[in-house]
Amino acid sequence: MPKKVDPRQRRALIADALMRVAADQGLEAVSLRHVATAAGVSAGMVQHYFRTKDEMMTFALAVVRDRTQARITDAVTALGTEPSPRQLLRTMIAALLPLDEQSRDDARVALAFLAYTAVRPAAATALRDDTTQLTAHITSLLPGPHGDDAATGLLALMEGLGIHLLGGHYPPERALRALDHHLDLIFAPSGYPGEQGP
Template sequence: MPRLVDHEVRRRHIIDAIRRVIVAGGLEAVTFQTVAAEAGVSVRLVQYYFGTKKEFLLATHRSVMEDAGARFTHRWNTLGADAAPREALRAVLTELLPLDDQRREEALVLGAFGWAAITGQGITAEETFAAPRALVMIVADQLRRAQHADNASPSNPELDAELVTMAIGGLAQGMLQGYGTAESALELVDHLLDRMLGERSRNDQLQR
């Protein structure tokens, strides 16, 4: 009997190869030929699954977002619905930092897409904005929860969430360039949350 082909597995195999090519040489290194060579398949097979370069680039971007989203969901479920806003925010924000090989690869790929949007390499910024917008909504919701729990004066959770998201993105890119360590990055995340939510108690700090 002929062997059945799992098309989703094969697509993921090719997308993983695209990610490795991007990490090694940026988006400019990505061609049907380099991807096929990295994946160990024919150029025709890559073209069969992805008709254009833009199609497989956007599929790669989605795969990074889906992997990160799966981790967010797992962390979220582990924390539980009653998790304090600070705890929930810290869990989400640290998932965006390149603290291990997988997250480092994802940060490099996303950085390459960001640069491509700036330099006009066929990917527009608008095509990659869905994930940051979703993150802003998550952060804003947690900031509103914290504000309600503390009976704090009205502020602007949406603008604060934009600021937090931009800060974490910059911190991740800085880490990729060797600016700071994992320990200092986590310290900065806690400091940022202190600025947004108020300083932790001494007991909380000792528990960290």
């Protein structure tokens, strides 16, 4: 009698291999053959779950999105029931920065996906939707009448810090100091008491 295979378990195995290839070699190295080798299965088995490279890329981004959301949720929950807007923003953005091994792996995949979609606009829909939602949420936490502009600038700062962290241009401590300085500039005139610092 043939052994029954759990499709979810097999998909998880292939997904884990996909993320390892993407993190170690970059998304441009992701192929059915490379993922199959990393998973220890046939290329045909991988193709059963992912028919095209675009499907694999989109799935990799979804995995990164889920991991990132879990990091943000854990970090925000640790703040307690009533964090200030500044504390909430600082915690969220710090959770999005590549400050440890897992978040660096995820950030490399996200950055490679961004480059991949630059010449494939149709594949960028999920990324654009995420950016729109994140910008709206950050805007809701910012003081003053120009929260949308400040949110756009804050996201640009976060992306820039992330790229420099991935390139090893400076250590996490310096990135967090820059983030704190920028948040101080945003919140200083707002009248929030004691909002300077983490």
